[in-house]
Amino acid sequence: MQIFKVGGAVRDRLLGIPVTDVDRVVVGATTEEMLAQGFRPVGADFPVFLHPKTGEEYALARTERKSGRGYGGFTFHASPGVTLEEDLIRRDLTINAMAEDDQQNLTDPYHGQRDLEARILRHVSPAFAEDPLRVLRVARFAARYASLGFTVAPETLKLMRQLSESGELQALTAERSWKEISRALMEDQPQVFIQVLRDCGALKELMPEVDALFGVPQPEVHHPEIDTGLHTLSVLEQSALHKQPLTVRWACLLHDLGKGLTPEEEWPRHIAHEHTGLKLIKAVNERFKAPKDCQELALLVGKYHTHCHRALELKASTLLELLQSFDVYRRPQRFEEFIGACEMDARGRKGLEQRSYPQADYLRGAAQAAREVAVQPLLEKGFKGPELGEALKRERLKALKAYKDKASA
Template identity: 45%
Template sequence: MKIYLVGGAIRDGLLGRPVTERDWVVVGATPEQMLAQGYTQVGKDFPVFLHPDTKEEYALARTERKSGKGYTGFVCHATPDVTLEQDLQRRDLTINAMAQDANGEILDPYQGLTDLENRLLRHVSPAFSEDPLRVFRVARFAARYAHLGFTLAPETRHLMKTMAAKEELTYLTAERVWKETQRSLTEQHPQVYFQTLAESQCLEPWFSELVPVIANIGPHLQSAAEHTHDASLLWAVIGTQIDATAAESLCSRLKCANHITELCVLSSHYFHLLSAPILPETCLKVFNQCDAWRKPERFLQILTVIKLASDNPDNQHQQNEKIRRALAAARELDAKKFVAQGLKGAEIGRAINDGRLTVVQQHLR
């Protein structure tokens, strides 16, 4: 039995980045041997074990054979005769296909060190095309390491184009595509994720609404990412570049959580209205339509998105502050005051609306 550290821990260690988790491959062992040493088996499709002390994952070396469509159609073969090289060959990128033995020696059968030095994202083998999720994973790595000068190898880009042309991406689930997208939005350069997909002709079928506006999304997303790494806010910034109907369709296809969808769609719908000088009557109407009275935090998020997506953030900040103060003051109006004055029924509603309008006028001067 031989145990090797593999994957991201080696890659990030060599790049001088923090290593957040470590994965291990065990060569020459059986499940029975792992269990006998105190490991706990957790893998269903292939043997993965948790270390009895560190709880880190130890996977038996394995090969995979494609048996269906999408990213789940694989038959796993994990026996003691599977070599380290065979296990590393099934990985996505060469920079993720390196191993380190107990003596600290790097084993690099697929030139990951060279590609790391050349800042190149290159697939290990043609088997890359068997898992369409890797298209989005590679785009995410491009976003993560763009600031270090990493680029996509031409042959890998060509392979991704081929996969898209064969409609391999249609076999993925919305949950997996959104998970990669959401993680990409938290990277230093999230716009590179979408640019990589666009340049590889992989925006279809999951991001079809973004195809006509991809040139606009890049600069806005890059600028917004300099101020926040909140995936929900950045996704809503993308929403401001398309109309509300398209934003709702996009979020629905990716099965985004309700609060993410609402923020994206509302930001799209009110972007142009709130990013221009606004009349008090219009502002009050927006408050009502956005249910800002019951959900003020969400409305403040919308204002944040508008500022992040604005071409003139300083001016937008000033307007946002006026709107924010107007909302805070208008929410202080209480129906009890008008009940005490003897008003009833619809009269109370009209009085509250008139009072709110007066307050909004005062703050938007």
């Protein structure tokens, strides 16, 4: 029995960056031998075991064969006769197909170290094209390592394009797709993930609503970058620079989908795109079964982001309606994330990345003014039920009018 560290642990050590996940492969062992040593089996698809003391994962060396469509369409074979090289060749990228023993002796049959040094993301073998999930994985790695200068090898991009055109991407489950998308959006350069998907034709298959934004112009006076797709990439980039959470990044990706529906004869104006985009945002949310908080924020940002940009001009009654829509009294964090997404939208414009965004603090102040309206005095006056709600609304409106007057003084 021989045990090797494989994949990301080897890759990241060689890159000199922190190792977070350690995967191990066991060569020359049987399931019975692993169980006899106290390892606990997990996973139904292939033999993976948890170490009896550390709880870390150990997988038996295995080969795989394509047997159906999609990510799960594979037959696995694990036996003591499977070599380390046979196990490594089934992996996606050469930089993930290296192994090392406890003395850090490197096994690198597919030249992963050479590609690390050349900053290339290259597939290990033609079998890469058998697994549609790898399109998303490579795009995610491109986003993760873009700051180090990594790019996708042309021949790998070609295989990704073939996969995109084959219809195999449609066989991916929502859960597997969301896992890759959400991880990619939390990388340092999530806009690279979207760009690589577009470069290989996968964006058109997975998110045609986002793909449709490229080539759609916006008024240059507000959007010096003009192209709506490029603007979306810039907004995503800003969301990462400002360390925004996943909910905000997802909303940033989807906020302008309505502009993809504007008839060409109306370009570059996009009247009511906030409302026309809601059905598209809802469709993308449902397609990937995004978590509820991501879905809700994406819809709210899509509907109200121009309200945020025009916050200083809004009437007190419109401000109150906005605050009520977000339930700022019980869910203040959601409103804060909305403000964050809108600020990223404002900063995601060519040459305007550093411009101040006073709307953010103005809306925070408005929310605070509305929250400070006390319920107790109204209860003491005998208001209850629907009447209490109306009285509270009137008092909050008064507070917002006073806030506006003070802010504009």
